[in-house]
Amino acid sequence: MGNREKSLKHIAFIMDGNGRWAKQRGLEPVAGHQAGTDTVIKVMNLAQDAGVEYLTFYAFSTENWKRPLKEVNGLMKILENAIDENMDDFIERGYRIRMLGRKNRIPLKVIRKLNNAVKKSASNRQMNIMIALNYGGRTEITDAAKKIAAKVSKGELKVRNINEALFAEHLYLPDMPDPDLMIRTSGEYRLSNFLLWQLSYSELYFTDTLWPDFGEEDFNKALDVYYARDRRYGAR
Secondary structure, X not given: OOOOOOXXXXXXXXXXXXXXXXXXXXXXXXXXXXHHHHHHHHHHHHHHHOOOOEEEEEEEEOOHHHXXXXXXXXXXXXXXXXXXXXXXXXXXXXEEEEEEOOOOOOOHHHHHHHHHHHHHOOOOOOEEEEEXXXXXHHHHHHHHHHHHHHHHHOOOOOHHHOOHHHHHOXXXXXXXXXXXXXXXXXXXXXXXXXXXXXXXXXXXXXXXXXXXXXXXXXXXXXXXXXXXXXXXXXXX
8 A cells, every 4th residue: 555645636537337337237328327427426425535625527528429319318317317316415515516518519407407516516615526528638728729819819918928827727627636646447548538638647547347336445446556656747
């Protein structure tokens, strides 16, 4: 076990394997997404107990619209239900719900639920829960570049003043710290267009466990691996 005194403020998750989990059991993909949503709730509580302050869940990418309409609609409905069923508990636990991604294309009913959750939990400070929905890392960077370009064209910003810090201020959630650790399940070894700017110096952890099966033992193992690593940031 590594040094658990080392800072671990933010964990990001690529929750992969819901479909395979369902297929192994002869179920429809939506059943896997429901099981995966149950895992999200469990992981949130485990992370809070571990003292983590920020969690980001890759819920739906800009590429996921290519999936069958039935699966997409089912996933959106699950998200609605998860908010309805767990919001009181989120408030009690002090979870602040936030969203990053483009709101276009997301069903209006889902956006209203999310906006309400964001507003209702805005004063909570125990843990920030970021839901990456209709999110793409390249899209986020593109949107930030457009915001900066617009300011330059209006004379509000000089090109010579553009640097990494200023660019980061134009990302979807500029106050969100970069993840210390990114966990991806189901044996895939890709970033899949997730937090491309923010993951530059994050520790990456990959496990064969399918997301619906990701439990306390898997979570603690990922943390142990993280704490055992030496984060040098290119210093040596």
